[in-house]
Amino acid sequence: MNTIFSNTKDAFSIKTDFELLRAHFLFKIIENRFLVKIGAFLINFSLKFYIPINPLIKVTVFNHFCGGVSESDCNPVINKMYNKNVCSVLDFSTEAFKNETEFDKCYKKKLSVLDFIKNRVEIPFAVFKPTCLGRIGLFEKISSDKKLNVMEEEEWGRVQFRFEGVCQKAFDNNVKILIDAEEVSVQKAIDDLTLKMMIKFNREKAIVYNTIQMYRWDRLDYMNNILSDHSDIIFGFKLVRGAYMEKEREIANRLKIKSPICKDKESTDMNFNLAIDLLFNNLDRISFVCGSHNEDSILKIMKMMTKKNINKNDDKIWFGQLYGMSDNISFNLGIKGYNVFKILPFGPVRNLIPYLIRRAEENTSVKGQTGRELQLILNERKRRKLEKI
Ligand SMILES: Cc1cc2nc3c(=O)[nH]c(=O)nc-3n(C[C@H](O)[C@H](O)[C@H](O)COP(=O)(O)OP(=O)(O)OC[C@H]3O[C@@H](n4cnc5c(N)ncnc54)[C@H](O)[C@@H]3O)c2cc1C
Numbered sequence: 001m002n003t004i005f006s007n008t009k010d011a012f013s014i015k016t017d018f019e020l021l022r023a024h025f026l027f028k029i030i031e032n033r034f035l036v037k038i039g040a041f042l043i044n045f046s047l048k049f050y051i052p053i054n055p056l057i058k059v060t061v062f063n064h065f066c067g068g069v070s071e072s073d074c075n076p077v078i079n080k081m082y083n084k085n086v087c088s089v090l091d092f093s094t095e096a097f098k099n100e101t102e103f104d105k106c107y108k109k110k111l112s113v114l115d116f117i118k119n120r121v122e123i124p125f126a127v128f129k130p131t132c133l134g135r136i137g138l139f140e141k142i143s144s145d146k147k148l149n150v151m152e153e154e155e156w157g158r159v160q161f162r163f164e165g166v167c168q169k170a171f172d173n174n175v176k177i178l179i180d181a182e183e184v185s186v187q188k189a190i191d192d193l194t195l196k197m198m199i200k201f202n203r204e205k206a207i208v209y210n211t212i213q214m215y216r217w218d219r220l221d222y223m224n225n226i227l228s229d230h231s232d233i234i235f236g237f238k239l240v241r242g243a244y245m246e247k248e249r250e251i252a253n254r255l256k257i258k259s260p261i262c263k264d265k266e267s268t269d270m271n272f273n274l275a276i277d278l279l280f281n282n283l284d285r286i287s288f289v290c291g292s293h294n295e296d297s298i299l300k301i302m303k304m305m306t307k308k309n310i311n312k313n314d315d316k317i318w319f320g321q322l323y324g325m326s327d328n329i330s331f332n333l334g335i336k337g338y339n340v341f342k343i344l345p346f347g348p349v350r351n352l353i354p355y356l357i358r359r360a361e362e363n364t365s366v367k368g369q370t371g372r373e374l375q376l377i378l379n380e381r382k383r384r385k386l387e388k389i
Pocket of ligand 1: 179180181182211213215240241242243244245261262263264265266268290291292293294320321322343369
């Protein structure tokens with residue numbers, strides 16, 4: 001079906017011929033589950049035995065999916081995208097943080113990124129993954145309502161201090177902040193803490209945004225409950241389908257409990273659509289981001305915006321995609337004047353490797369996504385060839 005997202009000329013307008021060729025090559029590899037498995041194994045093996053593969057990773061998959069090693073490395077990409085009305089959200093890679101020293105280091109990095117992006121219209125949000133500020137086991141214990149011992153109470157105090165420190169800095173710098181959603185086992189602690197932050201900082205407008213994973217069948221009730229319990233704040237939500245489906249199902253299977261995930265993709269899609277309706281019905285006290293590569297979901301929101309006479313650039317509604325994926329959505333939305341950003345990961349190559357492997361695995365497992373990316377890249381390469389004749 002032809003939609004506004006079929007326009008590849010605008011979609012890839014910032015990509016050089018070489019970058020398109022590289023994208024073609026990468027998605028060709030990603031398409032093959034076997035090659036992704038072998039690739040992930042070889043990369044992990046090389047890292048373990050200090051085989052110097054970083055330069056190779058940097059010029060291939062890293063440069064396609066990431067902005068650079070430092071925040072200032074990302075500036076050329078940020079500016080190029082902003083020229084096309086596509087904003088950036090800098091995401092400092094945090095997969096490798098495991099102890100108090102590293103959590104503190106990550107906390108300081110998040111604060112410094114918030115200073116870097118202050119007053120920059122091309123970077124309207126900051127983002128963080130809660131378990132980069134504290135131990136996963138502790139988030140799990142709190143989420144399962146188990147009693148903490150004295151040491152753990154102190155440890156949790158430090159996590160809350162960092163969490164609030166990041167939100168306070170976002171508030172002081174007038175930057176909206178997205179808090180990522182993670183596995184169900186840690187999410188209750190994240191939800192409770194994020195709600196506290198919304199109560200503190202979202203009095204006049206949405207500064208703190210919680211992420212709602214609509215592949216969970218319990219999330220509509222969750223949203224309805226907090227909306228009815230708190231009439232005096234402006235909610236910020238980032239609506240996503242959810243990234244940990246296979247892991248969640250595996251855990252539920254192992255523990256012989258009901259899976260927290262909707263029974264099939266159709267149910268997740270229906271849940272996602274119902275959540276969109278809920279958001280639009282409460283837009284006087286909600287701002288939201290739709291974090292999705294699903295064209296139907298985005299078209300639905302665009303239609304509802306038109307129906308409800310909402311300006312395309314109303315700050316209440318944003319669209320977000322990951323850098324290196326679905327450029328046809330982001331750049332065509334940008335050109336039409338909608339609010340849209342790309343999540344732009346940055347950090348040392350070594351730290352970003354788990355993120356890159358996940359991108360490859362996710363694209364292999366998400367039915368149709370890689371095929372779509374490849375087809376668009378092929379169309380654009382063909383279009384450019386014809387243009388040159
Ligand atoms: C800007 C942005 C921010 C994000 N932030 C987060 C975050 O904080 N936390 C997080 O968990 N994820 C996050 N994601 C990832 C997101 O949750 C999805 O995994 C990803 O975007 C794919 O979903 P989709 O809507 O783009 O596309 P689609 O291809 O339409 O949907 C794929 C998704 O549908 C669901 N699904 C697929 N098959 C089934 C099935 N059989 N049964 C039930 N459900 C199924 C899964 O969630 C799968 O990822 C983010 C994505 C973006 C673009």
